[in-house]
Amino acid sequence: xxxxxxxxxxxxxxxxxxxxxxxxxxxxxxxxxxxxxxxxxxxxxxxxxxxxxxxxxxxxxxxxxxxxxxxxxxxxxxxxxxxxxxxxxxxxxxxxxxxxxxxxxxxxxxxxxxxxxxxxxxxxxxxxxxxxxxxxxxxxxxxxxxxxxxxxxxxxxxxxxxxxxxxxxxxxxxxxxxxxxxxxxxxxxxxxxxxxxxxxxxxxxxxxxxxxxxxxxxxxxxxxxxxxxxxxxxxxxxxxxxxxxxxxxxxxxxxxxxxxxxxxxxxxxxxxxxxxxxxxxxxxxxxxxxxxxxxxxxxxxxxxxxxxxxxxxxxxxxxxxxxxxxxxxxxxxxxxxxxxxxxxxxxxxxxxxxxxxxxxxxxxxxxxxxxxxxxxx
Amino acid sequence: xxxxxxxxxxxxxxxxxxxxxxxxxxxxxxxxxxxxxxxxxxxxxxxxxxxxxxxxxxxxxxxxxxxxxxxxxxxxxxxxxx
Ligand code: SF4
Numbered sequence: 001x002x003x004x005x006x007x008x009x010x011x012x013x014x015x016x017x018x019x020x021x022x023x024x025x026x027x028x029x030x031x032x033x034x035x036x037x038x039x040x041x042x043x044x045x046x047x048x049x050x051x052x053x054x055x056x057x058x059x060x061x062x063x064x065x066x067x068x069x070x071x072x073x074x075x076x077x078x079x080x081x082x083x084x085x086x087x088x089x090x091x092x093x094x095x096x097x098x099x100x101x102x103x104x105x106x107x108x109x110x111x112x113x114x115x116x117x118x119x120x121x122x123x124x125x126x127x128x129x130x131x132x133x134x135x136x137x138x139x140x141x142x143x144x145x146x147x148x149x150x151x152x153x154x155x156x157x158x159x160x161x162x163x164x165x166x167x168x169x170x171x172x173x174x175x176x177x178x179x180x181x182x183x184x185x186x187x188x189x190x191x192x193x194x195x196x197x198x199x200x201x202x203x204x205x206x207x208x209x210x211x212x213x214x215x216x217x218x219x220x221x222x223x224x225x226x227x228x229x230x231x232x233x234x235x236x237x238x239x240x241x242x243x244x245x246x247x248x249x250x251x252x253x254x255x256x257x258x259x260x261x262x263x264x265x266x267x268x269x270x271x272x273x274x275x276x277x278x279x280x281x282x283x284x285x286x287x288x289x290x291x292x293x294x295x296x297x298x299x300x301x302x303x304x305x306x307x308x309x310x311x312x313x314x315x316x317x318x319x320x321x322x323x324x325x326x327x328x329x330x331x332x333x334x335x336x337x338x339x340x341x342x343x344x345x346x347x348x349x350x351x352x353x354x355x356x357x358x359x360x361x362x363x364x365x366x367x368x369x370x371x372x373x374x375x376x377x
Numbered sequence: 378x379x380x381x382x383x384x385x386x387x388x389x390x391x392x393x394x395x396x397x398x399x400x401x402x403x404x405x406x407x408x409x410x411x412x413x414x415x416x417x418x419x420x421x422x423x424x425x426x427x428x429x430x431x432x433x434x435x436x437x438x439x440x441x442x443x444x445x446x447x448x449x450x451x452x453x454x455x456x457x458x459x
Binding site for chain 2: 123
């Protein structure tokens with residue numbers, strides 16, 4: 001078992017696709033069945049496998065808010081840029097987060113003008129930098145859902161145990177359930193089911209999604225990331241819909257347990273607490289939508305240790321991310337798409353990371369459309 | 378961002394909560410402190426930002442594949458039209 005190749009078998013994929021077409025309920029083209037894949041990793045995997053052009057026309061996959069870099073508000077990036085520009089500081093973050101635009105540019109732009117910004121693979125790499133540079137302030141700009149939060153929490157616990165005084169975290173961690181609640185509360189959402197995030201669910205399990213069938217009467221199937229996983233999850237959703245069921249089902253049983261990973265959940269709640277509100281780009285303030293360090297860990301909280309502008313910066317007026325995120329608009333229906341807003345120069349949240357809805361559309365659909373237009377004159 | 382990969386553990390160092398894994402032919406150390414049970418070489422885990430996030434269960438993987446091979450997702454009861 002290699003856990004990848006087995007789930008990419010093209011013959012099985014073809015037969016699953018045939019089943020999806022056969023079991024697809026009749027829908028008029030102007031009223032497609034809208035299913036949301038919550039996780040940006042799924043958005044990327046769906047496009048990479050070319051699924052949008054293989055699935056029935058009356059089945060529309062709506063790309064959800066599950067791209068933590070995309071939803072990090074502009075004001076928080078500005079705070080990180082300010083911190084990075086301090087002479088003593090080294091600002092560490094993941095590659096995607098370094099590219100996210102603030103109102104005065106991204107962290108990579110700050111690096112180009114002399115700030116010490118380092119792209120790291122793991123928060124532990126940032127901690128190691130703090131150990132080897134005791135004369136500098138090392139700040140880790142943390143973004144991520146419940147997949148990433150336990151790793152950052154574990155790094156903070158280790159920093160405290162090792163007594164490393166020059167390490168801190170600027171937490172922009174977001175939580176998937178409050179995000180989903182915000183999506184479902186938005187008017188205009190015609191969503192009829194969800195593909196649940198696979199790796200967030202490794203931590204939180206399948207239980208926290210029960211409000212979706214219980215309070216909203218909608219099905220959700222947690223899925224893995226290979227093509228067969230996604231096709232099977234879609235089929236499971238179609239089965240629920242056509243049989244009139246709505247449940248939380250778990251396609252990704254090899255990794256996701258009903259109660260998730262208790263150790264990972266425990267370390268999150270040891271180190272973090274939910275903020276009353278946290279603004280998400282494209283969605284606005286989400287109640288309980290973000291994590292902040294607990295008072296016991298204030299010594300490692302960059303918000304406590306440094307004075308930050310902490311301004312809230314409104315999303316650009318032209319940006320339609322909020323509507324894109326609930327499936328009310330397609331990325332190309334935004335006036336800025338592929339003109340003022342491109343992956344090289346993102347204007348809005350959904351174009352920031354390759355996992356964002358607009359970036360995925362741009363990478364996989366826009367180019368195809370442009371070359372088609374060129375070819376056909 | 379939630380990009381995470383299945384990898385096989387090559388060696389473990391329980392004292393340091395560390396394990397050696399191979400990712401695309403390159404050996405790298407990961408932290409195993411988020412796993413609820415000790416890991417042993419040969420185990421498969423999901424790795425994200427340098428941490429093993431959870432263990433992979435071979436029985437469950439085989440069951441999923443068996444369902445796929447039988448051409449059914451879960452059930453094939455004829456459904457009503459929406
Ligand atoms: S194309 Fe750009 S500006 Fe328009 S909705 Fe998408 S991210 Fe926002």
